[in-house]
Structure formats: structure tokens, C-alpha cells
Amino acid sequence: MIAPIASVMFLGLVLGLILGYAAKVFHVEGDALVEELIELMPGTNCGQCSFPGCSGAANAIARGEASVDCCPGGGRALAEAIAAKMGVSLGAGGKADSGPKLAQVAEHLCIGCARCFKVCPTDAVIGAAKQIHGVLHGACTGCGSCEKECPTGAIGLEPVPLTLRDWNWTKPALAG
Amino acid sequence: MSAQGMILQTVASPHARAGESVSVVMLKVVATLVPATVYGFWLFGSPAFWLWLITIAAALVGEAVCLRWAGRDPLPLLKDGSALLTGWLLALSLPPWAPWWIGVVGGLFATTLGKQVFGGLGNNLFNPAMIARIALLVSFPVQMTYWVVPAGAPGLFDGLLITLGQMPVPDAMSSATLLGHAKTDLARGVDLLHTELPGHAFNWVGARVGSLGETSTWLIAAGGVALLAMRIITWHVPVAMLAAIAIPAAIGHAADPARYIDWTTHLMSGGAMLGAFFIATDYVTSPSTRAGQVVFGLGCGLLTWVIRTYGGYPEGVAFAVLLMNALTPAIDRLIKPRVYGRTFGGKPAPLQKGKSK
Amino acid sequence: MGLRELLNGVRWGVHPHDDHKRPAADVPLRVMPLPERLCVPLLQHVGAPALPVVAVGERVLRGQLIAAAQGSVSAPVHAPSSGVISAIGEVTAPHPSGLPFAAITIALDGKDEAGDALAPHADPFSLSPAEVSQRIADAGIVGLGGATFPSAPKAQLGLKLAVHTLIINGGECEPYLSSDDSLMRVRADEVIDGVRILMHATGATKALVGIEDNKPEATAAMRRAAEGFAAIEIRPVPARYPMGSDRQLVQVLTGKEVPSGARTASIGVLVNNVSTCAAIHRAVRAGEPLYRRIVTVNGGAVAQPGNVLAPIGVLIEDLLAFVGLKEAPARLVMGGPMMGIALPHAQVPTVKGCGGILALTANEITDVAPSACIRCGSCVKACPMGLLPLELSAHIQAGEYDKAEAKGLDDCLACGCCAYVCPSHVPLVQSFYHAKGEVWKRAQQKKRTEFTKGLAQARTARLEREARERAEAAARRKAERAAQQAAAAASANTAGGASA
Structure with missing residues (x-):
């Protein structure tokens, strides 16, 4: 009677020790996921996701408080990458589904107030006070911060026209 | 005729197709089975025909019901011929005078649990016909080993009564297959040199005890050769499988003829030919590369011989094929063709300049 | 492996039964x-x-x-x-x-x-x-x-x-x-x-x-x-x-x-x-x-197929008008049927790389709706690069582009052999085009993200520097003011002291 009890206890002890040791050695930093997500984010801290900066959004996504497609700047590609990292499937629709958009200045409306380029997180808006502004498309993330600042509605997000370079075949639909 | 104002649909290349389709492939396979099947009907009479018909009908019904449940239109998918082929192959592996419900249960099992639960054509892991045969063999061992001698083929109506179980089969007609005899005798301690086989146990033209696919071995082999000629199958699986049965059998027989059956008998008996040409070559459940198919065929053959020789069942083709089916994903993972310009490991091949600078 | 492959030692690719090259190839060259x-x-x-x-x-x-x-x-x-x-x-x-x-x-x-x-x-x-x-x-x-x-x-x-x-x-x-x-x-x-x-x-x-x-x-x-x-x-x-x-x-x-x-x-x-x-x-x-270059104009819908010496930039409709059309083509293709580009209409110019214009009839293109892959392995045998098209396609369908890449998506020539032989008519080449485009797009997006990240960091650094400089300037001014006040007080004290 004693022997089996002892052996089971011994076994439990050894396994417990192994588990405890493994838990210590293979401990994953709680922030590892957040770090990976921050790495994926645009890093512009534009705030359009309504979280304090990209790290704030990454934390919220990691905690499950924000949707994976909350970042307007990252677009569908970022949403898919985050969804893959989080192991969730990205549904159709949502913010990220409307295709890429970049800021565009309507020259006849711009009064050169210089408010937009003060808020641009990537310095993509160029110009000076009393000068018509322009947007460097290569630097614009399409976050939309400038749109909210503009007093005349001259700057706004416009869909990027599809070019031969960007066009792609759709994924073919297969039978069953 | 002018090309002005034309708006055309654009699709990705290629704009030509080889013309084969799944249903054409399946129908060609079925066509190569016809001579062997008809010969079987002639040998065993109308009960074999009725069982064949019932089995195929059950397989088709099973497929149709599952497709309907899955919310798909069954008709176009039934036309691909895969359920027909499954039912046909199963019928060829059954005892020809088995009762009707064997065909019904087997046919339904094959297409529902053997195929549709996995997601339908192309997704099943195991050969549907063989999984149904094994399910029947394990569940109804008596009916599945009740073989008759090919004599006195009854008429069409009498045959139907036999299949429906309304007419008893005379005891004198029942017998065991050659492999069954051998296994029983060895188990009784009678060695193969002293076993007394009944006259109908083996016969070169096929007038012997067995399933439709076992008796008409030559016609099955001819059908297999036709498949090879039509390029529906390649030599890899059948040659590997038959060789892996024949070579160990020949070695064993040479070492101890009293214990091991010779290789010709092995190849001519049971489901060896049907298995090698029609069962193991099933596209869905066999590896997709040439090398993988050779490994698969060798495995099927060797396992068949091992099960026949050392196992509890006299016949092992179905078990062997199912076991190798289970290994197919692993084979496909491990055995891949070398990509052009890459090493076998998949790394870009090292640069070898023809001439130094 | 068939007899033909055994004889010529080429194990890959396909051999269409009818290559449709003749009679067009034998018609004397015409100048458009x-x-x-x-x-x-x-x-x-x-x-x-x-x-x-x-x-x-x-x-x-x-x-x-x-x-x-x-x-x-x-x-x-x-x-x-x-x-x-x-x-x-x-x-x-x-x-x-x-x-x-x-x-x-x-x-x-x-x-x-x-x-x-x-x-x-x-x-x-x-x-x-x-x-x-x-x-x-x-x-x-x-x-x-x-x-x-x-x-x-x-x-x-x-x-x-x-x-x-x-x-x-x-x-x-x-x-x-x-x-x-x-x-x-x-x-x-x-x-x-x-x-x-x-x-x-x-x-x-x-x-x-x-x-x-x-x-x-x-x-x-x-x-x-x-x-x-x-x-x-x-x-x-x-x-x-x-x-x-x-x-x-x-x-x-x-x-x-x-x-x-x-x-x-x-x-x-x-x-x-x-x-x-x-x-x-x-x-x-x-x-x-x-x-200018020689362009083959061929296909079932063409009245007089053959080779035409045509200026580069000629519109397809003009080229087709020259050779004549027997019937309305079901598809216009620039290039060959295996890798050619389907054209949206005939108001498209030819380019230097265009060696052929095909006006194909519905019979020739034989479009069939795809059915389930039966894993027959025909595509594997046909692939001239030794790839596994069925596996690549399955990965792409599942959105696993990285796995498709790991299995050699970049090695794919898009030659179309796999889709040509596929009895299930799976649009394999379209899958591969799509995946290649997607992989490219993601790489572009990544580059862009890195670029904008750098810009954002530079901006943050600039704003911090400006804030710091402002703070320093303010501190300096404050210090100056304090010094001035102290100096004023000191002089007042001195004056007071003097007065005292």
C-alpha cells in the first residue's frame, strides 16, 4: 500500500518540478505579442484608431479590445498580417476593406492655412503658410489626420487609382 | 466581320485545354472494367449481376443524399462518375452471391462515410471502395467469406431470389478461396505440399472461387494495360505493387515451399491485379509524385504479402491499400520532385560557371 | 512517362496533339x-x-x-x-x-x-x-x-x-x-x-x-x-x-x-x-x-491566317481587318494560347514583344467550370520546373502565400502546362498570378511601412528637438529675466544702501 502511494507521490513531485522548471525556462514575455504587433504597425502614431499611438493600438488588439482592422493607415494588408498573427480570420467589410486611399489637395479650395501639415505624422504634406499645399504620395499613409484639420475641406482622402503595376488577378473561386 | 465594338471577357492563361475531364477519365476507367465484369457475370450468373447493380445504385444514392444535405446540386456531381466507379470496384470485390443488403450497406458506406464525410471527391483519405469492403468484412464475416463455385449459373429471376435471400444456396456450391484454403490448412498444421485443393480453387482461365475481380484476373490485367496505354495511370504503382508481392513470395517459396505460396498464385489470387491496377492507383488516395507512387506501390505490395502470409486474414490487399492510404500524406510530404535549379533540399543550386573569367 | 518522353529524354511539359501552327506557318509572309x-x-x-x-x-x-x-x-x-x-x-x-x-x-x-x-x-x-x-x-x-x-x-x-x-x-x-x-x-x-x-x-x-x-x-x-x-x-x-x-x-x-x-x-x-x-x-x-515585326495572326475565327509584317503600335482591329474574320471571336489573345494575354477588346495596340494575335472561337478555348481537384498528379508530371502545382494552389486557396513561396512559387514560369492538363480545369495559373501579385504587394506595403515609420520617427525627433529648444530658450529667457531682476534689485539695494 505504501509503495504505490509513495511512487505516485514521487512521480507527481518529479513531474511537478519538471513543469515548474519548464514554465520558468520557456516563459514567454507577456509583451512579446504586443512587440510583434508594434513591429507590424505603421508606427506613425496618427491616432486615427482612437488609441494613443500605434503601441496603444497594438496593446488593445493584443487584449482583444480593438479589431484587427482598426488601423486605417495600414489598410487591408496590415489587417491581414495582424489577423494572421492573432490567429483570427479577417471578415469581409470593415474599415480596411475600402481599398487604399491617400490624401489629395483640391487646389481651388486650399487657403494655405498650414494646419494640415502640422498634424501629418509622416510630414507628407508640403507647403508653407499662404501657399497651396501638396501631398507627397510616397510618404502619405492615408491616416486622414489632415482631413479633420482642414477648415475648407480642401484636403481629403481619395482612392488611389488602379494602375497596371498594382492590378492583380483575383483569387479564383474553386468548386467545393 | 469586324472586330469593332467587341467587348470580351478576359481570363487568365492558358487559353487551351487538353480536353480531358474528370468524368471522361472515370468513364474510361469504368470501360476498362467492363470485360472483366461481364466475364464474372458469365461465371457466376445473375446473382452477381444483381449484386453489382444494387451496390452501384446504393453508392450513387449515398452520394446523392450527401450532396443534397451539403446543399449542392447532386446531378452534375454524380455525372463525374466517381461514385459509379467506387460502387463498381466494391461490387467486384464482394462474394458474387452475397445477399442484397451487403451491396446496399457497402455501397452506402463507401460513398457516405468513405468519401462524402471527408468533403467529397478529392478530399477522402482512404479508398472508399476498400474502406467499405473492410467495414463489411469486419462486420459481416460470414456473408463476406461465403464464396460459391462458378458452376450452374441460375437464371435471371432465380438469381434475383438468391440475391434477395429468398432461395437458399446449395451447400455443395459453397467453398473457400484458394488463399482461404491455404490459410486454413496452414492453421490446421497441414503444410502446403500436402494440402488438397478442390478443383475449382485455382484455374488459369479464372473459373474458380472468388470475387468477380479475383476470377477474371487476366481481363483485369488487360484493363490495367489499357489504362496504361490511355495514360490514365502510370506504371509506377502497379509495377511496384506487383513486384513487391511477387519478389518476397518467390523468395519465401524458394526457401520453404511447404510454408509459402508461390508468386504466380499470389499474383493470380485475391485482389492483387484489381488492387494493383484499379484500387491502389486511385488518384485521390495515392501520392501525386512518381517517386512517391513507387514507394506507395511497394508498400501496398509488401503489406499485402505480409498480411496474406502472416496475418489473420487470408487476403490482405484491402488492408494494405488502406494502410498505405494513411501514409500517403506523409509520402507526399517527404518525397517531392527536385525543383529545377534547386537542390533536393529546396535550396537554390550552387553556381557552376562553365568557364572561369 | 510515355514512349515519346523516353525517346527524347524530356520528362516535363506537354505535347498538344494539334499545335495549330500549320497551315498559317506555310502561308507566304504578307506585308500589312x-x-x-x-x-x-x-x-x-x-x-x-x-x-x-x-x-x-x-x-x-x-x-x-x-x-x-x-x-x-x-x-x-x-x-x-x-x-x-x-x-x-x-x-x-x-x-x-x-x-x-x-x-x-x-x-x-x-x-x-x-x-x-x-x-x-x-x-x-x-x-x-x-x-x-x-x-x-x-x-x-x-x-x-x-x-x-x-x-x-x-x-x-x-x-x-x-x-x-x-x-x-x-x-x-x-x-x-x-x-x-x-x-x-x-x-x-x-x-x-x-x-x-x-x-x-x-x-x-x-x-x-x-x-x-x-x-x-x-x-x-x-x-x-x-x-x-x-x-x-x-x-x-x-x-x-x-x-x-x-x-x-x-x-x-x-x-x-x-x-x-x-x-x-x-x-x-x-x-x-x-x-x-x-x-x-x-x-x-x-x-x-x-x-516593325512579324506577327502571326491565327485562330479559328481568322479568315486568312498567316504571318504578317506589321508596324509596331498597329491596333488589333486593323490587323484583324487585314486578315479578315470568319466569325466573331470568343477570345482575343496576344501571344500564344498557353501564356498569351486575353485582350478586353480590339482597340489595343501591338507592342514589340507581340509575336502573335489569336482570334479564337468558343470551340477552341473550351472553358469549363472548375471541379474539385482529384489529386491525379497530372500537373506534377507536366510541370517543367518540378513544382507541385496542386499543393501550391491549395496553399494559395487557404491564403497561405508564405507557404506557397516556400514551395517554389517564385520558380513558377506561369507556362500553363499544369492548367492545360488538369482534368478538373482548376484555374491554377490564375492562382499563381494572383499569389505572385499578392506577395509583391505585401513586399511593397512592408517597404512603405518601413519608410513611413522612419518618417514618423524623424518627425517625432524633430518635434522633441523643437520642444526642447523652446524649453531651453524659455529657460534661458527666464534666467536672463531673473538675472536682470536680480541685477535691478541689487542696484536698488546698493542705491538704498547708499542712501541708508
């Missing part, structure tokens, strides 16, 4: 009469688009430069005939999307007045390789087999990497097409001379001309033309698609494989098309820029 207008695209090659050097309303002559090369990998564009520039703008591109691209439209005057030729040279072998390359570049020559890589930078690369063998591609393995065949039959001397010039430009000592064995007339003509040039060898190769793919042709002719991701020049060979060689001959010897 000048149409009313031409739309000459600016981007007809791999690299940067050419920059227009003419203005709307300007009159141009045949062979005149109308758009100059931009950057090292680019090619100039020349006017195919005389006329007035009527527009510089967008026309529909020969692309399945139907999206526009930039082109120069010339309203032809029908006089076909020739401009000044580029500097012709009677003895190109007295020129340095660099000078020959310059002439090739000036003539706007690009790979005419369809790859359209500018020929001059390619030759220079060959020279730099010291290639020893030129592989001349006369495979023309695509069904229906016979433009290279036709060229070799009627202009074999030009091809051989072009090969010699190219050997001079690249420093290669040997040239192997691979011609599929279904073109005996071309092979005979080329053999005659190559007599007396020991360094040029005419080699018939088995007719098997895709023999005209450079990697496959190099393997068959030299027995060597081009490592994955590397150029053929890395193993000491350079592949050029026979039509490119003929164009090089014309450019260097006669100073003729590349403004």
Missing part, C-alpha cells in the same frame, strides 16, 4: 498595308517607360525617335511610318485588366517617308562590343520572344559576366504561333548575321541555335545560312512545350540548369530569340530601328 493611325506605347519593355521627345502636331518620319530611353534599363521608341502626332496620352494596354497606359498616337499620312537612318555600319566587327551595344540600345531592341528585356543591357551583362555560349531561341513552342518560324525561313541570313554581331557584342565564342523539330523548313534554311560559321551550331530540339522557355532550352542544349533565382548569364550562357537577332542585324548593319 499602312493603317490610318498607329498607337505606339511608351512602355513596351521591362524597365522604365520611354520619355516622349515629340509634341502633338509635330510631323514625324519613319524611323524617327519619338520617345527616348529613360535610365539604364529602358528602350527608345521610334515612329513606324511618317505622319503627324495626333495625341500623346493613354490608350488601352494589352493587358487583361483593360487599364490604360501611355502611348503616342500618330495619324499616318500614307507617304511612309523615311527619316535619317541610325548610323549604319558595314563592318560591325571593327566596332568595340560597347559600340555595338550602343547601336542595339539606340535602335530600341528588346527581347522579341516576349520577355522584352532590353537587349543592350543584356549584352553588356553578358560581356561583364564573360558568357561563353549564346543560346539562340528558335523554339517557338507555343501552339498557333509561327512568326519566328516564318522569319527563319525567309530571313535566315539576317538571323545568322545578328547572331554573329551579338557574339561580338557579348564576347561569346559559341552559339547554339535551338529549333524545335517540328520546323524542318526553318532548320534547313538556318543550316544553309550558318554554313561556313563553325561557331554557330543549329540544333534541332524535341517539340515539346515549353521548350522556348530559356531555362528549359538551356537545359536541353547544354545539359546545365540555371540555379533558382539566378540569371542564365550566371552559368555562362545568354539566351536570345531569333527575331531579336534579326532585329540586331538590321539595326547594326542598316541602321534600322525596331519599328
